[in-house]
Amino acid sequence: MNKIDVLLINPYDENAIKNALGFITPPMNLMYLASSLEKESYKVKIIDDDLQQNGYEKVSEKAQNFNPKVIGLTATTSTIKSAVKYAELIKDALPNSLIVLGGPHATFLPTKTLKENESLDLIVKGEGEETLVGITNKLSDDDKIDFEDVKGIVYRDPDTGNLKETQERPLIKDLDSLPFPARHLVPSKSYGASKDQTGGIITSRGCVYSCNYCTSSLIMGKKFRSRSPDNVVDEIEEFVYKYGINDIGFMDDTFMLNKRRANDIADEIKSRNIDIEFVASSRVDRVDQSLLENLKTSGMKTIYYGVESGSQRILDLMKKGITLQNAEDAVKYAKNAGLGVLTSFILGYPGETETDMEDTIKFSTKLDPDYCQYSILTPFPGTPIYDELKSKDLIDNEDWQDYTVLKSIIKYNEMGLNSKMVENKLAKAYLKFYSRPKYLLNHRHMFKVILQTVFRSFIIPKLTGSTANGWYQNLDSNSSSK
Incomplete structure (x- = not known):
């Protein structure tokens, strides 16, 4: 050969x-x-x-x-x-x-x-x-x-x-059979936030949920496939002992879907005495106090929740399958465990009203997480919402570089909204959340980064008429926490 x-x-x-x-x-x-x-x-x-x-x-x-x-x-x-x-x-x-x-x-x-x-x-x-x-x-x-x-x-x-x-390829059944990612082919220590080197790890694939705005289950399947705790922690050891990286991001869509497995991973990290810090994401209905406390003792420092809306009606339209009370409880559990919290929200969902968007902004500040991410509903190809809007001729354009989750590309003419209003609400959400005196007092180290990002992303576009694009991890779904 x-x-x-x-x-x-x-x-x-x-x-x-x-x-x-x-x-x-x-x-x-x-x-x-x-x-x-x-x-x-x-x-x-x-x-x-x-x-x-x-x-x-x-x-x-x-x-x-x-x-x-x-x-x-x-x-x-x-x-x-x-x-x-x-x-x-x-x-x-x-x-x-x-x-x-x-x-x-x-x-x-x-x-x-x-x-x-x-x-x-x-x-x-x-x-x-x-x-x-x-x-x-x-x-x-x-x-x-x-x-x-x-x-x-x-x-x-x-x-x-x-x-x-050709015929469809079956999904890989045994994820433990895959070799670890080829980190030696990239500058592994160059990834992360500023000078904080971060290593990414994926411990599972597939999503059992069917959120209208997300492609995850359509790409990786609706069956949850996971690696064994031993295999996961073997890769963590590679990070620490081969690459000298102790800050890790779990990049799974549904890391905590199987609570027992998540606990087993935490226990295995502790049993091997590995000194790491890590971030993971979860649905708000898949956590409890004991799980988060166990993860905290194994090195977890921050949890990322995909809340998506402060309106129960909109959550139901999204087919998110959670309640506002689930979100409040999840944030409370995380704070009680001493974890940092990052939440994400979507604005401009079809059927949403201006009042719904205001409710989302209010709810996000009520939860008072450490960081908050907002985006505009973007109908990515493959999602149910894309097919729905496409069939109704409610997609404004298919200039793919505009599909950035910060620009409105939906025709809202029959929904009581308009693109300018949605984009203004996005700017308002960021400004309101990050300019609160209490927040700035408690997050002084982030003030410069926040000011720079908000200015580049929202103030300059308003002055120039252009639109900023993207977010720190622009996947083909509107939120990376399912």
């Missing part, structure tokens, strides 16, 4: 607020792909241009110097345009390479994406580890390539140019 080289690229999100905050997350998807390829003895390189910001031409030059047979790109909806720019330049320079695109946007619009972008050869849908290995094996084995038996892809036939779609 001719072992070919593979290059993986994480596009630069040129408009993201995370750059102002100094918070960059590692490209976990590419790192998992890389380790799976390395397990099969392929030589792999990762260019995280979202971190390094080399630019399109420089990345193209690096690709030419490496001269890989396979170039893999990942993209969210807001970064798809950027990803295609890399693909176009690299395809011109390396016309015989196979350019593969994966990620949420490509998963839900594979045919449309290929039709509109001739530089792309193949789309990987959903989980990519086994699929990309299968694609690369094909290129290594044959002079004449036939991808028909590689499950989970849409590709451009090299002879006819026609698009072909």
